Amino acid sequence: MSTKTPSVYERIYVTVREIPYGKVASYGQIARMVGGCTARMVGYAMASVTPEKEVPWHRVINSQGRISPRARTSGELLQKELLEEEGIQLDAEERIDFGTYGWELAPPVGRNS
DNA sequence: AGATTGACTGCAT
DNA sequence: CATGCAGCCAATC
Numbered sequence: 001m002s003t004k005t006p007s008v009y010e011r012i013y014v015t016v017r018e019i020p021y022g023k024v025a026s027y028g029q030i031a032r033m034v035g036g037c038t039a040r041m042v043g044y045a046m047a048s049v050t051p052e053k054e055v056p057w058h059r060v061i062n063s064q065g066r067i068s069p070r071a072r073t074s075g076e077l078l079q080k081e082l083l084e085e086e087g088i089q090l091d092a093e094e095r096i097d098f099g100t101y102g103w104e105l106a107p108p109v110g111r112n113s
Numbered sequence: 114a115g116a117t118t119g120a121c122t123g124c125a126t
Numbered sequence: 127c128a129t130g131c132a133g134c135c136a137a138t139c
Contacts, residue, residue, distance in 0.1 A: 039121035
C-alpha cells in the first residue's frame with residue numbers, strides 16, 4: 001500500500017459508507033461511532049473526500065439536521081438534490097428530521113410529543 | 114517542525 | 127432567534 005497510513009480518515013469514510021440508503025447521520029454521530037475523532041475531523045474528512053472514495057457525503061449533515069453551509073460553491077444545493085434522490089425529503093426550511101430519516105443508530109431520544 | 118485551517122458542536126450572551 | 131467563543135484533533139502548507 002501506499003506510504004500513507006490509513007489513519008482516521010479512512011475510518012470515517014468507511015463509517016459514512018455504512019449509512020444505509022434513505023438515512024442520514026450527523027458529523028458528531030459519526031465521530032462518536034468512529035471514536036477517537038471529533039466532528040471537525042469528520043467535516044474535514046468530507047471536505048477532503050473525492051468521488052473516488054464513493055462516500056455518500058450527502059448523507060452526512062450537521063447536528064441541526066441541516067446541510068452544512070460549507071465554504072464555497074453551491075454544492076449544498078447538489079446535496080439537497082441527492083438527498084431527495086434517496087427518498088429523503090427536507091422540511092420546509094430544508095431541514096431533515098432525524099426521527100424519521102436519522103440513522104437507526106442515531107436516535108435523538110424519542111420524545112413523542 | 115510550527116502555524117493555519119477546517120462541510121462541527123454546545124453553551125453563553 | 128442570531129451571534130460569539132472555546133474545545134476538538136488531524137491534515138496540509
